[in-house]
Amino acid sequence: MPRRIVVPFGPQHPVLPEPIHLDLVLRDEYVEDAIPSIGYVHRGLETLVSKREYPEFVYIAERTCGICSFIHGMTYCMAVENLVDCDVPERALFLRTIWSEYSRLHSHLLWLGLFADALGFENLFMSCWKLRESVLDVLEETTGGRVIQGSCKVGGVRRDIPGETLERMRAGLDAIEREAGEIADVFLRDESILSRTRGVGTLSRDEAYTLGAVGPTARASGVGIDLRKTGYAAYGKLSFSPVVETAGDCHARCAVRVKELFTSIDLIRQAIAKIPDGPIEDKPKKNPEGDSFARAEQPRGELVHYVKGNGTRHLVRSRIRTPTLTNIPPLVKMLRGCNLADVPVIVLSIDPCIGCAER
């Protein structure tokens, strides 16, 4: 006779990179329902916006996430720039694009390592993180920070990248691409990875769209939403196609991230080739007044920053809608009916960033 039990999973669990809590309602070994709850790392960052002047809040926006920090800072700046009447120079937009794509590389390599670790593939985990180090070295050399860059500001960027450094970066991309190719082969073809991920945690195209999935979670189910196609920063001047898979399972979500490594490398090459000379910032001509949304494509998907100003140097309100938060309803759907042993792999497959989601 089947037994129904509830297993608390997280917030502290060896396989979870970040603290989410799930109450798993089990019928024998199968998950009937998964009830998520958050709050373990809620920091109230959005409320801090009223305590800091709007140029300073860039640093707090960046600290929303310890992985895709640069894109948080950039998206916050984009939202404020809608309100302060300034035109960000072209060179700054290209620099933002270059740093965004290095951030995506570092985030995807981090996730691929964690995913390999969750599958028990330790040497693959180490290979991913070894390659990630070379990406972090570039971020450190060009911004001063490995994870928190602090290089974006309202109106542009704080640092330029000299021409000779850009050339060195372009040469370094060849080595990154070669090593990424070796790693990609394992993720896309290795039998033990395929057997643990194919047909697991499947999300159909309709479910992905109606449940609000974003980023690789949506693209792995055939929903080709990629905010970079809106042309923010310098993306409008670069050519690329979103990586889309159709299987909707854990392997498809892994494959999207693997293939996006090469898209990012290509976008960085294009940006380095096309970056114009010129200034890197424009001064805001007034304090922010009114409200504004800005959206960008984070490694985990669509990020929304909302700001509201009253004409002073202190904003009234900030709201950050992170991709992980909106990927939680699809996660609930993926977990229903799965085997208990597959829960860690499915949870990891949305690349959960709970620090982001809780803010």
Next chain:
Amino acid sequence: MTRDSQHITLIEPMELLGKVEEFRKQGYRLVQIHCTKGDGTYEINYSFDLDYEMRTLRVVTDGKTEIPSISGMYWGAFIYENEMHDLFGIRVAGMNIDYGGNLIRTARKFPFSQPAFRGEGPCPGE
């Protein structure tokens, strides 16, 4: 730089379900729901996207009136509606999954509509 167009439409709470149904029928996806506290009022913004064009419906409420849930039309809306309840105390009627205030489990109980900052408020006992 391409900037998101700021299409924001102010509506009455009673119009919400009808307007959201129109978006759903046209194939818009739900981008986000969020709440903003003003002077004695709360602004709730519902954002939808179709072909990278974002539209936002704005409802202004006193915080005491119940707001209808849109989770019947957009199943994933429960995450935002529970969050709005837990952070701001907004009551949402008819959510498909109602956590009863337990989505965001924190040491200090919700809502956070009157935030206190460590070191910036009056000392206890004064």
